[in-house]
Amino acid sequence: MAPENPSPITAHLPSGLATVEQDIARACKEARRDRTSVSLIAVSKTFGADAILPVIDAGQRLFGENRVQEAKAKWPGLISAYPGIALHLIGPLQSNKAREAVALFDAIHSVDRPSICEALAKEIGSQKRKPQLFVQLNTGEEPQKAGVAPGDADGFIAACREKYGLEISGLMCIPPLNDAPAPHFALTAKIAARNGLPNLSMGMSADFAIAIAFGATHVRVGSAIFGHR
Numbered sequence: 001m002a003p004e005n006p007s008p009i010t011a012h013l014p015s016g017l018a019t020v021e022q023d024i025a026r027a028c029k030e031a032r033r034d035r036t037s038v039s040l041i042a043v044s045k046t047f048g049a050d051a052i053l054p055v056i057d058a059g060q061r062l063f064g065e066n067r068v069q070e071a072k073a074k075w076p077g078l079i080s081a082y083p084g085i086a087l088h089l090i091g092p093l094q095s096n097k098a099r100e101a102v103a104l105f106d107a108i109h110s111v112d113r114p115s116i117c118e119a120l121a122k123e124i125g126s127q128k129r130k131p132q133l134f135v136q137l138n139t140g141e142e143p144q145k146a147g148v149a150p151g152d153a154d155g156f157i158a159a160c161r162e163k164y165g166l167e168i169s170g171l172m173c174i175p176p177l178n179d180a181p182a183p184h185f186a187l188t189a190k191i192a193a194r195n196g197l198p199n200l201s202m203g204m205s206a207d208f209a210i211a212i213a214f215g216a217t218h219v220r221v222g223s224a225i226f227g228h229r
Contacts, residue, residue, distance in 0.1 A: 014054050016225040017042070020208075024219065027209035038212055041088055043204075043222030045070065046229050049078065055225065056082050064109075064220050066091030068100050075104065090172070090201070090220055092146050095119040099127075107132035109172040109201050112147050117164040124166075132169045134201050135160065137191065139184040140176035147173070153191045170199025170217065181207040185214035 020040065028035045041064040044052050052063070061084045065071035071087060079085045088107040098119035101108055108131050111117065124130055135157055138147030148156045153171075160166040171192045175184035185202050192200055203211025205224035212219065223229070 014058055014225075016227065017055055017058055017060060020221050020224050023209060024212065027212040030209075031213045033212065038216060039218045041090065041201075041218055041220045042225050043090065043220050044074075044226065045091070045222065047226050049074070051226055052078065056085070062086045062088065064088045064090040064222075065105075068093070068097040068104070072100055072104060088218075098123045102127050102129055102131060105131050107134065107169075109134040110136045110146065111160065111166070111168070112136045112138075114159070114164075117160055117166060121164040121166055130167065132199075133160075133166055134170045134172040134199065135168055137171055137173045137188055139173045139187050140179060142176055145174070150187060150191060154195060157195050157197070168195075168197060170197045170201060172201035174202075174204075175207070181210055182214065185211050185216070189215045 024038055024040060025035050028038060039062055041062050042055055042060050043064040045064070045066040056078070063085065065087065068089065075087055086106040087104060088109060089101055089105045090109045093101055093108060093110045093116055095115045098116070102120065102123040111120065111133050112135065120133070135153070136147040137153060138145050138149055141149050157168055160168050171188050173184055173188040175181040188202055189200055199217045200215050201218040201220065203216045203219040205221050208216070208219035208221055
């Protein structure tokens with residue numbers, strides 16, 4: 001919950017963004033972390049420019065999208081008009097969209113299978129563009145959800161590096177909906193640490209403060225900023 005009297009830093013922000021910024025600052029303080037160690041990804045999937053522009057105008061420059069085609073239709077004009085925007089793909093990636101994804105996104109959070117590794121390696125080599133890459137874990141081993149099982153993570157990360165020549169920046173996870181998120185965040189952080197990965201993409205609108213306590217470097221927040229879809 002936002003304080004009744006917003007700080008001068010957040011007073012000019014749209015209300016949702018201001019509240020999220022205040023909550024991130026509070027979580028960082030409680031975790032004894034610097035606020036600059038956590039990047040806020042404003043998840044703009046399904047929202048049009050009318051909703052996004054006030055957030056851009058308030059200074060937010062990091063955004064997340066779930067689908068390549070939606071982002072391709074929406075973002076090139078905004079990126080041209082507003083310098084410094086970084087776009088992260090936080091949803092699943094199909095191999096046949098790898099070319100467009102590498103061209104458009106500054107980071108891809110959904111590296112999770114050999115076919116994606118092969119496609120990304122090919123496009124990174126041909127385009128000479130290197131988006132930041134996160135391996136997606138399926139910490140709950142849910143059959144309907146994408147991601148690498150925790151027991152397979154070390155081998156998959158090694159293959160990304162050694163077989164495909166990919167530079168993996170970190171890990172991403174989405175805890176099961178009905179589970180307490182803390183054990184999933186702790187497991188993700190443990191796997192990242194033993195593989196020398198500095199970045200953790202974890203935490204969404206309902207649980208980003210918990211994720212920050214477990215070392216999240218990127219939190220993916222949509223509804224708390226833009227409202228419910």
